[in-house]
Amino acid sequence: MGIKFGELLNEIREPLKLRELKGKKIGIDAYVVIYQMLARIRSDDDSANALTDAQGRTTSHLQGLLNRTLSLVDEGINLVYCFDGKPPEFKKRELAKRAEKKRRAEEEYKIAMEKEDFDKAKKFAQQMISIDEQIVDDSKKLLDLLGIPYVTAIHDAEAQLAVMAQQGLIDAVASQDYDTFLFGAPLVLRNVTVSRTRMIRGQLKTVIPEKIYLEKALNELRISRTQLINLGLLVGTDFNDKIPKVGIKTGLKLVKQFPEWNDLIDHVSKTFFKEGDTMETYFPAAAPEIIQDYFNNPPSIDDLTINFNQRADIKGITKFLVDERNFSEERVSHRLMGITKKQKQKSLNSFF
Known part of the structure; x- marks a missing residue:
């Protein structure tokens, strides 16, 4: 859900140019990105459904995660993703409320489809989006193959990321949730996307990357x-x-x-x-x-180390996406050109 105090920060948020992040270490709330991709990337034949492979497994998140990650890597940004862990006991009530909301949306979706009201069906389909174990496991596998580090929080990802930022393990947290400030993240980045678009209430809208410093926000709000x-x-x-x-x-x-x-x-x-x-x-x-x-004082991982210098497994990525998830080999190969070239250049430099 997230705390809704964005309107208080209108005079505090600053525009962000992605080139400012070159060489920086940025922690990303993985579930936020995955949810965005599930909401945004839909099948060609039915915009109410996510992309799937031949076996019916969801792949929208993989396409989005691949493109978003490589676009930011191409900008010279060092990324680490953070996944939610087991929710604390006192969050389970909120999760139950969300599950009930999804159940009602499923019922409304079926009614809309029976009436062939596809616009309404699409709206309810957005509300039905959920992240299951298969989606999480596939996302982690893709990140492993890309050589992008990730951590799984004890509880909330935004809490773990805030602690990592406080410890200097990362330079900033990229998240849409303002909760990150409550956990004490010194610098939060929003709308960190090369495309400058984001799905908002079912509509694809233009957004501007921005940065918000916690200390500045507190000072301005007094x-x-x-x-x-x-x-x-x-x-x-x-x-x-x-x-x-x-x-x-x-x-x-x-x-x-x-x-x-x-x-x-x-x-x-x-x-x-x-x-x-x-x-x-x-x-x-x-x-x-x-x-x-x-x-x-959120529970966090002790003695955490992050390796930002891992190599991508180009063959492994191709096998996973093309052979196992039915992606276009031509598109995958084209998307991997940048990272393939960069790794070859690194190898050449190390040789000499």
Whole structure:
């Protein structure tokens, strides 16, 4: 879901030119990219369905991941992807809500198809998108073959990436989710794509790559990171429900007026809670203190090392995509030309 406080950052976000990232180490939220590709790349005969191979296995994510990754590598950017691990217990309620939303979308999709209302069917198909184990395993296999490192977080990828950035293992985090700031990522990049397009609410739209510095954002908003986390709790996170009648602007005023959580929630409960509401109404999965601690001290991988100098297995990529997943050999060969040339040049340089 992600925290919805993008409107507060309109005066803080800065345009980003991809050439600025040459030689930089960028951590990418893998699930965000995979979801984007599943939403964007559809079959030619039915735009409501993803691309599949001869056995019916989804391949949209592989095509998108290949193109997105190599386009950024061609810009001289060092990439590391991060996959979500097992969700924390207090996130399972949110995941159950998402699963129910997908189930309802599936029912609506079937009704729309029966009525031959293909525009509506496409809308519900977007809501049905999910990332299963096969999609994750195939994505990791492709990254292995490309020589692109990846890590699997203990829980949330954005938390692991934020810790990696704090430790200096990467220079920035590339993610569309603003949650990354709550976990303390110093620099977040959005819309990191050479094509400058992204699927937004079912529509392909032009986007501008941008960068947002956490310290600058906090200074401009005149709040601390603790207050930012408290703001997140007011407007709703993946771990708790939104307080009624508290939007992002009202929430910002409140965290400034009441910097301490106990004072803040005491005022909010008296002013905004509905009759009969308790803390458990809006924090049913975990107490606020537990969620605050999770944002401040998320579990992360100890003693992590990342090898950014792996070689791509050109033959292995071709075998996987062409022989096993029915990609066009000509297209795959053409897409691999850049990385093949680069590896040959490296080999030649090392020889001399």
